Amino acid sequence: MLTNDDHVRSLRMALQSSPDNMVLRQHLAQLLLSMGEFDAAATEFKTALALCPDDYDLKFGLVRSWAQQGQDAKALALLEELVAADPEFTEALALHAKLLLRNGDNTRAIAQFRQALMQDETLKASELGEQLAEQLGVLADGGDALSVDWDDDEDEDDETYSMERRPSITFEAVGGMEALKEEIRLKIIYPLTHADMYKAYGKSIGGGILMYGPPGCGKTHLARATAGEIRASFIAVSISDILDMWLGSSERNLHDLFAQARRNAPCVLFFDEVDALASRRSDMLSSAGRHVINQFLTELDGVKHSNEGVLILAATNAPWYLDSAFRRPGRFDRILFVQPPDQAGRCAILRLLCKGKPVEDIDFSLLGKKTHRFSGADLKAVVDRAVEEKLKEAMKTGMPKPLGTKDLLRAARTVTPSTREWFGTARNYATHANQDGTYDDILTYLNE
8 A cells, every 4th residue: 555655756756747737736735734744845835836826725725834834924924815815715714713813813813713603613612612712711612603692681680890889090190181181071071960951951971982092191091080080880891801702792792791881870981992892894804793893883872772871981092993983973972182191291190100109309390301202101111110220229228219300310211102103103094094184183293
């Protein structure tokens, strides 16, 4: 009986006589792949693709060879092309999910695996399905993989999502951002504290504000302080709380989240990195992702249940990826640019960060000038580094000394503003994709 090695030798001899025989070349490549000769298989697939560059099976074979060798970047780049060309090719979707998971992109891994499940439900019990369940904390037996149905009982007693009742911080703990605070007062706080006046004008209590800007500028902190201002419950929602690998479960999670918020009104719902949950439907290959967005829009609109008293804040670093439907009136109809703190804001933040620490006379005004375009997170890094240097000195001398202006200036020189990269991207969108003027605030800030 001929062994695989014998078959390989026979095929190579045949190809010496007929090097352009694509069928023989593909057969050899597949055989080498099955034998674990991944590098040799990749070479044969590439040679065959030179003869037939648009062959889908050859490209997928090359992807498999690269994936087995750990060359994920090349494999993912070609897989993106294959999945876009044929979004119903189950094997490509499953491999795409596996590589995305291996590279830490859990959200897209779930979406691709759910799409694959729509064509082959047996994947639920596959090694990949179990791996996704184990790594992402999803129960493999968590319901029907193809559909989900829930009742609309809003009186459930269990609280699924972690909720902070009446956060202790208020706007006093937020340095600067005075214009943003006033916008939030008009949209969220005054409708509760002056309810009769708003009702006289027919304004309901509820609605949403979308905050966008570079990371580390205090969007989450501001949302929690908003809840503290009105003594409301606060639920911070991360994308991992919502997205689930099984079809229908993400929609159910959204429904349960809004139901909990309605039961505990007044309640501030805060969605962080909302662009991952509400990205443009036109960019999605998976219908499952579009279903999640439609459910989100339904809950925002309060189609079946009133959202009176449910106050919705969301934050994103990339508003240009958000589906335009979320910006319509009654949804996120206020879009606020959370810019890095101005000089006065930086002074206020540094004062707050230094509060309770041993300090001598600090020139916060000078520090504010020297930290142009620093985010709140950058300023925290400055204070942390200055404290670390003081601790090193104290360990050597046995004598703790207070922080001074020079210590903080020295630390500031070691911190690069993290906002630079974000503004590089934002400038492109504000210049070339700003027909409705949404990003005018970015251009105004950059021209200051």
